[in-house]
Amino acid sequence: MVRMIGRRVAIAVPLLLIVSFLVFALTAVSNTDPARAILGEGATAASITNLRHQLGLDQTPLHRYGVWLWQLLHGNLGRSWFGNVPVATKIAQGLPVTAALVLASIVVTAAVAMPLGLYTGMRPGGRVDRIAGAVAGFFLAMPEFWVALLLVLILSQKLHLLPGTGTTVITANVWLDVQYLAIPVIAISLPQICALYRQTRASSEIVARQDYVRTARAGGIAEAELLRTRVAKNALVPAVTLLGLQLGRMIGIAAVVESVYGMQGIGSMAVQAALNSDLPVVLGIVLVTAAVVMAANLLADITTYYLAPKARRA
Amino acid sequence: MIDNQIAPSAPVIPAGPSRVGVWRAFARHRPALTALVVFLLIALAAVLAPVLPLHDPNAQVLLDRLHGPSGQYLLGTDELGRDQLARLLFATRISLWAALQATAVGMILGVPLGLFTGTVGGRLDSVLSRAFDAVQSIPALILAIAVVGVLGRQLTPAMISIGIAFSPTFYRVSRAAASTVAGETYIEASRSMGRRTTRIVVDHVLGNVSAALVVVISTTFAFGILAEAALSYLGLGVQPPSASLGSMLTSAANLLNSAPQLTVEPGLVITLLVLCVSMVSDAVQSIASPGGDR
Amino acid sequence: MSTATNAALSVRGLDITLIGGGRPVPVVTGAALTVAPREIVGLVGESGSGKSLTSLALMRLLDPKVARVTAGSVALFGRELLDLSGSAMRAVRGKEIGMIFQDPMTSLDPAFTTGYQLTSVLRRHTALGRAQARRRAVELLGLVGIADPRHRVDQYPHQLSGGMRQRVMIAMAIACEPKVLIADEPTTALDATTQAQILELIRTLAETMHMSTIITTHDLGVVAEVCDRVAVMYAGQVVELASTEQLFYHPRHPYTERLLRSLPRVGAAEQLTGIPGQPPRAGNFPPGCRFAPRCDHATAPTCTEDVPALRPLAEGRATRCARTAELKLTGVGR
Numbered sequence: 003m004v005r006m007i008g009r010r011v012a013i014a015v016p017l018l019l020i021v022s023f024l025v026f027a028l029t030a031v032s033n034t035d036p037a038r039a040i041l042g043e044g045a046t047a048a049s050i051t052n053l054r055h056q057l058g059l060d061q062t063p064l065h066r067y068g069v070w071l072w073q074l075l076h077g078n079l080g081r082s083w084f085g086n087v088p089v090a091t092k093i094a095q096g097l098p099v100t101a102a103l104v105l106a107s108i109v110v111t112a113a114v115a116m117p118l119g120l121y122t123g124m125r126p127g128g129r130v131d132r133i134a135g136a137v138a139g140f141f142l143a144m145p146e147f148w149v150a151l152l153l154v155l156i157l158s159q160k161l162h163l164l165p166g167t168g169t170t171v172i173t174a175n176v177w178l179d180v181q182y183l184a185i186p187v188i189a190i191s192l193p194q195i196c197a198l199y200r201q202t203r204a205s206s207e208i209v210a211r212q213d214y215v216r217t218a219r220a221g222g223i224a225e226a227e228l229l230r231t232r233v234a235k236n237a238l239v240p241a242v243t244l245l246g247l248q249l250g251r252m253i254g255i256a257a258v259v260e261s262v263y264g265m266q267g268i269g270s271m272a273v274q275a276a277l278n279s280d281l282p283v284v285l286g287i288v289l290v291t292a293a294v295v296m297a298a299n300l301l302a303d304i305t306t307y308y309l310a311p312k313a314r315r316a
Numbered sequence: 317m318i319d320n321q322i323a324p325s326a327p328v329i330p331a332g333p334s335r336v337g338v339w340r341a342f343a344r345h346r347p348a349l350t351a352l353v354v355f356l357l358i359a360l361a362a363v364l365a366p367v368l369p370l371h372d373p374n375a376q377v378l379l380d381r382l383h384g385p386s387g388q389y390l391l392g393t394d395e396l397g398r399d400q401l402a403r404l405l406f407a408t409r410i411s412l413w414a415a416l417q418a419t420a421v422g423m424i425l426g427v428p429l430g431l432f433t434g435t436v437g438g439r440l441d442s443v444l445s446r447a448f449d450a451v452q453s454i455p456a457l458i459l460a461i462a463v464v465g466v467l468g469r470q471l472t473p474a475m476i477s478i479g480i481a482f483s484p485t486f487y488r489v490s491r492a493a494a495s496t497v498a499g500e501t502y503i504e505a506s507r508s509m510g511r512r513t514t515r516i517v518v519d520h521v522l523g524n525v526s527a528a529l530v531v532v533i534s535t536t537f538a539f540g541i542l543a544e545a546a547l548s549y550l551g552l553g554v555q556p557p558s559a560s561l562g563s564m565l566t567s568a569a570n571l572l573n574s575a576p577q578l579t580v581e582p583g584l585v586i587t588l589l590v591l592c593v594s595m596v597s598d599a600v601q602s603i604a605s606p607g608g609d610r
Numbered sequence: 611m612s613t614a615t616n617a618a619l620s621v622r623g624l625d626i627t628l629i630g631g632g633r634p635v636p637v638v639t640g641a642a643l644t645v646a647p648r649e650i651v652g653l654v655g656e657s658g659s660g661k662s663l664t665s666l667a668l669m670r671l672l673d674p675k676v677a678r679v680t681a682g683s684v685a686l687f688g689r690e691l692l693d694l695s696g697s698a699m700r701a702v703r704g705k706e707i708g709m710i711f712q713d714p715m716t717s718l719d720p721a722f723t724t725g726y727q728l729t730s731v732l733r734r735h736t737a738l739g740r741a742q743a744r745r746r747a748v749e750l751l752g753l754v755g756i757a758d759p760r761h762r763v764d765q766y767p768h769q770l771s772g773g774m775r776q777r778v779m780i781a782m783a784i785a786c787e788p789k790v791l792i793a794d795e796p797t798t799a800l801d802a803t804t805q806a807q808i809l810e811l812i813r814t815l816a817e818t819m820h821m822s823t824i825i826t827t828h829d830l831g832v833v834a835e836v837c838d839r840v841a842v843m844y845a846g847q848v849v850e851l852a853s854t855e856q857l858f859y860h861p862r863h864p865y866t867e868r869l870l871r872s873l874p875r876v877g878a879a880e881q882l883t884g885i886p887g888q889p890p891r892a893g894n895f896p897p898g899c900r901f902a903p904r905c906d907h908a909t910a911p912t913c914t915e916d917v918p919a920l921r922p923l924a925e926g927r928a929t930r931c932a933r934t935a936e937l938k939l940t941g942v943g944r
Contacts, residue, residue, distance in 0.1 A: 013446050013449070013450055014450065014453070017447070017450035017451070017453070021454060025462060025466060028463065028466040028467060029466050031467075032466050032467045032468065034466075034467065034468035127675070139591070139594065139595065139598070140587075140591065142590075142594060143538070143586075143587045143588075143590035143591035143594060144583070144586075144587045144590075145542045145545055145546065145583065145586050145587070145590075146542075147545075147546055147549060147565075148545075148565065148579075148582075148583035148586065148587075151565065151569055151572065151579050151583070152579070152580070152583070154572065155572050155573070155576055155579065159572060159573050211673075212716065213711060213713060213716040213717040214716065214717055214718055214719040214720070215719075216671060216711070216717070217709075217711055217717045217718065217719070217727075217779065217782070218719065218727070218730070218731075219671055219703065220669055220671060220703055220704060220708075220709040220711070220783075221703065221704035221727075221730070221731035221734065221782055221783075221785075222700045222701060222702070222703040222704035222705055222731065222734050222735060223700075223704075223730060223731070223734055224697075224700055224734075227730075227734075231722075231730070232719055232721070232722070235721040235722070236719070236720070236721050247452070250452070250453065250454075250455040250456075251455060251456070253455045253458065254455035254456055254457030254458050255457065255546075257457055257458065257461060257550075258457065258546040258549065258550060261549075261550055262549075262569070269458075272458060272461050272462070272465075273461060273550050273552065275465055276461045276462065276464045276465035276552055277465075277469075277550075277551060277552065278465075279465055279466070279468070280465065281465065281466065284461070284462045284465035284466070285462070287458065287462075288454065288458060288459070288462045291454070291455055291458050292453050292454045295453040295454070295455060296450075296453045299453065309721065310720070310721060311720070311721060311766040311768070312720050312721075312766065312768045
């Protein structure tokens with residue numbers, strides 16, 4: 003167990019270094035000049051040269067990478083090229099919003115998809131199964147940010163049920179947070195619910211046919227208990243792995259949905275930074291999201307480890 | 317000596333049907349066949365858009381702003397009086413091209429390496445597998461956004477990075493198929509007959525991997541369509557005035573209340589494209605899986 | 611044959627139909643069997659003879675999408691099981707009838723400890739609390755001959771050997787002291803030494819717990835070792851009912867004779883081999899006697915056209931052979 007975690011971290015660190023290096027290497031071939039972007043079209047050549055020097059852009063990418071890495075070792079992600087705010091401070095502002103959005107989406111996804119998938123998998127070909135299958139195929143195809151737009155149109159502008167734009171901060175008022183999170187969470191979750199539902203249903207169907215389920219039936223165990231215990235524990239192993247992978251996709255999609263819904267999370271922050279060529283912020287967010295996704299996959303593996311005792315020998 | 321002729325448990329067929337069998341079963345699969353035909357028709361219309369008798373997608377007729385569907389404008393016009401149908405078709409063209417780029421990059425990076433390490437195994441196999449595992453921990457869209465941040469607002473680098481982010485899936489599927497086949501006796505046989513490893517891989521493994529690959533290709537392609545729309549929506553991809561399914565949604569979002577059809581239409585096109593692709597992939601998957609072909 | 615009224619389990623006219631592949635196909639027809647209290651009855655047949663389906667049907671555990679009971683009666687101490695509601699039947703399973711399955715590698719849940727799997731059955735049917743059920747589970751594991759049950763109770767199936775898993779499954783089946791035990795090929799997946807131990811365990815338990823037992827097997831050696839009486843199945847039908855001794859020394863159906871002849875002379879516990887031809891598959895049963903195409907004694911039209919009935923010959927004896935009175939069949943020599 004400890005060794006598994008250790009091995010994962012041992013892979014994660016060099017990867018993050020390689021990714022960050024590649025981003026610096028890309029700047030070498032880039033023909034956009036951040037200094038010009040920051041100062042705008044009317045800037046004089048002198049002021050651009052001056053800013054380039056301030057930002058260290060006149061150094062080679064390798065040198066800049068060394069400086070960035072050295073700062074990182076001291077827990078410093080650098081400063082934004084816009085407004086001179088520390089990247090860590092910016093990320094700390096946006097992270098709670100994105101974390102709330104993504105965590106709520108993960109919870110909603112798991113809470114809807116897993117029970118439904120376990121249920122229909124035990125009754126393949128039933129009415130619920132056929133309806134859910136068709137609905138899942140359709141919603142899986144809808145782009146999340148478009149769903150968010152439609153939800154704003156229907157739930158906010160037409161029916162006035164929910165706010166039409168998001169929030170900058172997560173407040174202590176849970177009810178208010180729920181209202182502000184509802185539309186983006188539904189938009190992000192919908193396709194993921196469908197994907198996770200299909201996975202859970204497929205493995206539940208396989209598990210329900212296993213000899214050991216028949217053995218439990220021969221012991222008089224009721225179907226509902228079978229579903230809650232035996233089928234759930236066996237069938238959720240691949241589902242949990244998928245859920246871990248879905249987190250990454252959700253973080254990526256959150257960038258778009260946050261922008262649609264006007265939320266100040268790290269996703270919309272990354273978009274803004276990319277539009278501004280604000281390299282330190284972009285890099286910081288890439289590192290943080292990659293670390294979060296790695297942690298989530300590790301967590302999924304640990305969960306799997308407890309769900310599937312047979313795998314523990316490995 | 318068990319009653320397996322009549323046992324109620326599911327039969328386990330080790331290999332899927334032959335390629336001819338897959339195609340025949342697919343042709344019998346009505347919904348999937350319909351989806352394929354619809355997709356090809358849309359793709360054809362998009363490819364031929366420049367030669368079709370359409371309005372210029374970028375020509376602004378300010379007097380004809382926000383028209384409803386009519387004989388002149390089949391799907392009406394947008395807020396600048398541009399023909400919505402022409403814009404949708406030209407946008408679909410960009411969308412399909414972008415998705416193709418991402419898929420091609422994913423395949424080029426993932427498939428050959430996966431087939432190679434899957435057949436050969438050893439130390440390189442474990443190192444590469446770990447590396448691809450790790451690549452997967454960067455969300456595809458975040459990577460694309462970062463690349464745009466460095467290289468500026470262009471679609472192609474962004475789609476290449478989507479392809480990079482999806483390459484681990486290509487790698488894993490190819491590697492799994494290759495290592496399954498590599499363990500089988502006919503590979504041993506052809507190797508002992510002195511044939512080269514690459515030749516063996518090409519002959520046997522590709523046939524084995526194709527069904528699984530179709531699924532990954534369609535997943536990547538579908539995500540490519542979505543990613544192009546998302547990036548262009550955010551202003552990171554296709555730049556105005558070029559029509560993209562994403563950028564059309566950006567301008568439509570301001571008119572959500574007054575002209576909702578402008579928001580609905582590009583989204584429906586995306587949904588339809590992705591739906592067709594995933595229906596085809598679902599059918600291939602269920603036909604190729606053991607005991608499939610329902 | 612014991613009369614139905616004092617039988618522990620009585621099966622009459624049981625028809626099972628396969629419904630998986632579109633057209634319904636009768637696979638078991640008119641299966642009949644009676645088990646007296648504390649008796650061990652063997653249900654013998656080759657692969658595909660329908661014995662496993664029959665044993666599952668007794669527990670109403672057929673997968674309804676694959677096979678269904680279409681006619682007949684299964685009575686437990688005179689109570690009809692086929693008419694019970696789903697929940698009433700679940701109360702019977704594990705409590706009044708216990709069942710052991712053939713493959714101990716796949717029949718135990720890999721995700722749960724043996725203790726959990728035992729206690730969930732115990733707590734389903736008894737008022738035992740968590741701690742009591744666990745204590746009882748340890749007791750049961752000891753009872754079925756598992757060494758160090760306190761340790762094993764917390765282990766997962768993959769940590770046990772095949773023989774031990776089969777013992778765990780037996781412990782689950784007898785946990786609530788059922789009156790009837792159904793063992794579907796309980797030793798097929800085990801090696802020879804373990805087979806003998808498991809059979810001995812089943813016999814001992816049946817004796818001490820006063821259980822009536824049905825063992826399905828393709829192995830006449832198993833029958834010789836533990837069974838009081840035997841029902842021979844061929845192509846979905848019971849073709850002969852007899853006491854074990856009568857069956858071995860005085861078979862009354864040509865199929866039984868062929869089975870006995872295929873046994874090696876020295877050392878009884880061997881598998882069935884050496885009957886020419888293949889048994890017919892469900893859906894392709896020949897008209898008339900289903901064994902006729904492979905039978906040395908078959909005559910037209912008696913055997914090839916008329917459907918033979920399972921005719922009683924004496925108390926507890928019956929055969930489905932039209933020519934049984936004319937034939938001089940030989941059993942194993944004394």
